[in-house]
Amino acid sequence: MKALLAALLASIALPAAAQEAVLESAQPPAPANAVTPRTPPKLIVAISVDQFSANLFAQYRNRFTDGFARLLQGAVFPAGYQSHAATETCPGHSTILTGMRPGRTGIIANNWINQDAPREDKEVYCSEDERIPGTDHRNYKVADLHLKVPTLGEMMKAANPASRVVSVAGKDRAAIMMGGHKVDELWFWDGKDFVSYDQRPVPPAVQRGREAVARLIAQPQEPLAVPAFCRPLMQPITVGGQTIGDGRFARAAGDLRAFRGSPALDGAVFAIAAGLIQDMKLGQGDAPDIISIGASATDYVGHGYGPGGGEMCLQMAELDKTLGGFFAALDSWGIDYQVVLTADHGGHDATERQQQRGMPGETRVTPALSVRDIGAEIGKQLRIAGPVLLGSEGDVYVSNTVPANRRKAVLAEAVKRISAFPQVATVLTREQIAAATIPDLPPEAWTLEQRAHASYDPERSGDLLIMLKPRVSGIAKPGPGYVATHGSPWDYDRRVPILFWRKGMAGFEQPQSIETVDIVPTLAATINLPVKGLDGRCLDLDSGAGDTCR
Known part of the structure; x- marks a missing residue:
C-alpha cells in the first residue's frame, strides 16, 4: 500500500508526517500472476465519475497523461448514454451495475413523493428508509431499501458465494446503487467521515483512511498549482453574488465542505478502495471479485463552479493523477483486473458563463414555475382545500387529499397552466409515459416519451412529468455550491463516456452510441457469468x- 498512498495522498497535499503515519501499516506487494488477455479477470474495477459528461471527456481527453491515458488504450465508447430522462446521480448509478434502466431498478430520481410514507415529510430520498421515525428526506437513515433489482456483484455471489463485493464512494447513493444489497464492504463519505449504513465493524483499511483524511482536513490546503493547459480557463465570473472560475481549491483547516468539493475527496476514496483491495486480497482468490468506486468530486465541482471553468480543469488534471496512482498500485500487486469507467449523468455549464461564450439563449428557469404555487392557484380556482399538487424532481403528483371526482379537473388545469410557460418543452401524463415503449433505435433517436418511459415506475412516478426546453437551467437562483446542474432529457445530460481496459487487450474506438446498461452483460461475459433478462x-x-461475448 506504500506506493499507492504516497502517490495519492501526496497528490492531495497530505503533509509528509501524515503520509509516514499512514504508511506504517504498509504490506509487501503480492506476487505477479501470469495472465493472458482472454483469461477471465480476477477482479472487476467499476468506476463511476459523477457528472463526467461526454463533453468533458471530449474537452480533456487530449490533456490526459496518466490514469485516463491508460484507459484510452482500451475500448473507448465516447457516446455512451444514460438513456433515460431522469439524468441524476441516483438513477444513473442504478443502471451502471444492474444492466437495467431506472424504470426497472425503481430509482426514478434522487427524490420522489410517497404519499403513504408514515411521516409528515412525504418526499423520499433514494437511499433512505422513510419508515424510521424522526427522519425526513434531508435528515435520513441510509438504507438499500429502494433498489428493486440485483447488481452484478449480487449476480456474482449468487453464482459463486466466494466472490467478494466491495463498494466505496464519495456519496451514499453511489455506493449503494453500485454495490447493491449483498456486499462484503460498503463505505461512503457522509460529510464528516467515511461510514457504512449498517453499523458494521470498521476494517483496518478504512480506519487508516479515516485517520489520514482527518489529518488532511485538520491542515489548511494551499492553492493547487495550475497546469499550463488550465491557465486560459482561469477566468473569474460573477454568478449568484459570488466569484467563480479561477478557484484553486485552497481550504482552511477543518473545512469539511471545501474538502468534499475538491479533488481531495476522490483521492481519499481511491486510497480507501486500494487499501480494501490489498487487505482483503481481492482478485487473488479462486472466484472473481468486484469493487465499485464512486468518484463524486467532479459532481460537487460541477455544481459549485460549473464544468466550464478553471476549477473543473484542475479537477480533471488531479483525477487523472489519482487514477494513475491507483492503477499503478494494482499493477505492483500483480492483480489481473478489468476496468470499466463511466458516469452516472452529464452536466451543463452555468448559465452566465454560457451566455458569455456564444450562447445568448441560455436562461434560468423562472421561479414562477413552482409546483406548490401552481397547485395553490388551482386549488383556489377549483375551490379545493389543502395542498393540491406535490412536486419533486420534475414529477408532479396530485395530492391524495383531492377528491377522486376532482382529480381529472386538477390534472387538466395543471397541464394547461404548466404548458403555458415558454421555458417548458412538454408536460407528459403518466398515461402517455406508460404507453410509450423502448424502441429498437439508438438512444439519441428516442422521443421524449420514450426517454421518460425508461425512468417510469408506476409505484413511484408522478401523475405528470415536466420537461424544460434545452438550455434552460433548472436552478432559478444560483448560490454557493449550486450554480450549474443536470437532470434534463437532453443529450448534454444523457451522454457519457464508457471506457473498458485490461492489460493485454487491443484497444479500439467505437463512436456509435451505446448505453450504460450494456456494461453488466459485457463484464459478465468476461468472467463467463450467464445473465439474462437485462435491458442491455x-x-x-x-x-x-x-x-x-461468446
Whole structure:
C-alpha cells in the first residue's frame, strides 16, 4: 500500500508526517500472476465519475497523461448514454451495475413523493428508509431499501458465494446503487467521515483512511498549482453574488465542505478502495471479485463552479493523477483486473458563463414555475382545500387529499397552466409515459416519451412529468455550491463516456452510441457469468475477428 498512498495522498497535499503515519501499516506487494488477455479477470474495477459528461471527456481527453491515458488504450465508447430522462446521480448509478434502466431498478430520481410514507415529510430520498421515525428526506437513515433489482456483484455471489463485493464512494447513493444489497464492504463519505449504513465493524483499511483524511482536513490546503493547459480557463465570473472560475481549491483547516468539493475527496476514496483491495486480497482468490468506486468530486465541482471553468480543469488534471496512482498500485500487486469507467449523468455549464461564450439563449428557469404555487392557484380556482399538487424532481403528483371526482379537473388545469410557460418543452401524463415503449433505435433517436418511459415506475412516478426546453437551467437562483446542474432529457445530460481496459487487450474506438446498461452483460461475459433478462446487450471488446461475448 506504500506506493499507492504516497502517490495519492501526496497528490492531495497530505503533509509528509501524515503520509509516514499512514504508511506504517504498509504490506509487501503480492506476487505477479501470469495472465493472458482472454483469461477471465480476477477482479472487476467499476468506476463511476459523477457528472463526467461526454463533453468533458471530449474537452480533456487530449490533456490526459496518466490514469485516463491508460484507459484510452482500451475500448473507448465516447457516446455512451444514460438513456433515460431522469439524468441524476441516483438513477444513473442504478443502471451502471444492474444492466437495467431506472424504470426497472425503481430509482426514478434522487427524490420522489410517497404519499403513504408514515411521516409528515412525504418526499423520499433514494437511499433512505422513510419508515424510521424522526427522519425526513434531508435528515435520513441510509438504507438499500429502494433498489428493486440485483447488481452484478449480487449476480456474482449468487453464482459463486466466494466472490467478494466491495463498494466505496464519495456519496451514499453511489455506493449503494453500485454495490447493491449483498456486499462484503460498503463505505461512503457522509460529510464528516467515511461510514457504512449498517453499523458494521470498521476494517483496518478504512480506519487508516479515516485517520489520514482527518489529518488532511485538520491542515489548511494551499492553492493547487495550475497546469499550463488550465491557465486560459482561469477566468473569474460573477454568478449568484459570488466569484467563480479561477478557484484553486485552497481550504482552511477543518473545512469539511471545501474538502468534499475538491479533488481531495476522490483521492481519499481511491486510497480507501486500494487499501480494501490489498487487505482483503481481492482478485487473488479462486472466484472473481468486484469493487465499485464512486468518484463524486467532479459532481460537487460541477455544481459549485460549473464544468466550464478553471476549477473543473484542475479537477480533471488531479483525477487523472489519482487514477494513475491507483492503477499503478494494482499493477505492483500483480492483480489481473478489468476496468470499466463511466458516469452516472452529464452536466451543463452555468448559465452566465454560457451566455458569455456564444450562447445568448441560455436562461434560468423562472421561479414562477413552482409546483406548490401552481397547485395553490388551482386549488383556489377549483375551490379545493389543502395542498393540491406535490412536486419533486420534475414529477408532479396530485395530492391524495383531492377528491377522486376532482382529480381529472386538477390534472387538466395543471397541464394547461404548466404548458403555458415558454421555458417548458412538454408536460407528459403518466398515461402517455406508460404507453410509450423502448424502441429498437439508438438512444439519441428516442422521443421524449420514450426517454421518460425508461425512468417510469408506476409505484413511484408522478401523475405528470415536466420537461424544460434545452438550455434552460433548472436552478432559478444560483448560490454557493449550486450554480450549474443536470437532470434534463437532453443529450448534454444523457451522454457519457464508457471506457473498458485490461492489460493485454487491443484497444479500439467505437463512436456509435451505446448505453450504460450494456456494461453488466459485457463484464459478465468476461468472467463467463450467464445473465439474462437485462435491458442491455453485451459489447464485443475484441477489436478483431474474435468475440468476447461468446
